[in-house]
Amino acid sequence: MKQEPASIILSVRGLETRFGSHVIHHELDLDVQSGELLVLFGGSGTGKSTLLRALIGLDRAAGGSIEFEGESVEFQSERSWREVRRRIGYSFQNGALFDSLSVGENLEYPLREFTRLSADERRKASDEMLERVGLPGIRSLYPAQLSGGMQKRAGLARTLMLDPTVILYDEPTAGLDPANTKMMAALMLDLKAQGRTGILVTHDVPCARMVGDRFAFLQDKKIAVIQTRNELEAAADPRLAAYMQGDIA
């Protein structure tokens, strides 16, 4: 059977990022297929979070180009980044809830910023989302009153409020117990089943195996390897295999 070519939702070419003179990415290319869940592995400090942040302009790239849904992102234009950030949700490594706002206010924050929904509509939407991530009835609690697992789920819930097309997951299961890890994996699979594209940065190999369609490895400032699940199972690239077996950091 002839396979349809996958459509590319996000295309990165020649990306260069640096902090001062410290070059993090150099000539990095990456194509993300629409609807896939792409796992991004790589040792600590290789620039996985920086890459996710660069995709939405939180860390500004020093060079290269990004196309999202066939349109070039204008690196110099705050308006262009705002549009990207409306469609690409970033679930931060630490949840990144605002400490001084209740959970409900946290979830409603993006709606205030990007939509014209009324207070009632915002409340209804945030209650529904809390229900969906398995946290019903906690809207009036503050982040400090939540466990780590709850904070991560509430953070993801906030990311989902604007109904993003692409979701960037930065270590969503780090520090979670097995039950919460399972719940987070189920949530990622659920979002994938709804057709959302995801990029998952993680050191959690079992979780990645559970949800990933393709597996990329960031090394030497670029995407050194990228394999589909089938390719990985048939003949894993030695660098990916070593990383997944814990032989390299």
Ligand SMILES: Nc1ncnc2c1ncn2[C@@H]1O[C@H](COP(=O)(O)OP(=O)(O)OP(=O)(O)O)[C@@H](O)[C@H]1O
């Ligand atoms: N705001 C910043 N200012 C200066 N250097 C930074 C900044 N953010 C990250 N770096 C540096 O960039 C490099 C890549 O960091 P990054 O957080 O992207 O790594 P990572 O692959 O996500 O690591 P981890 O797996 O530990 O989360 C590191 O050397 C880090 O020290």
Ligand SMILES: [Mg+2]
């Ligand atoms: Mg990181």
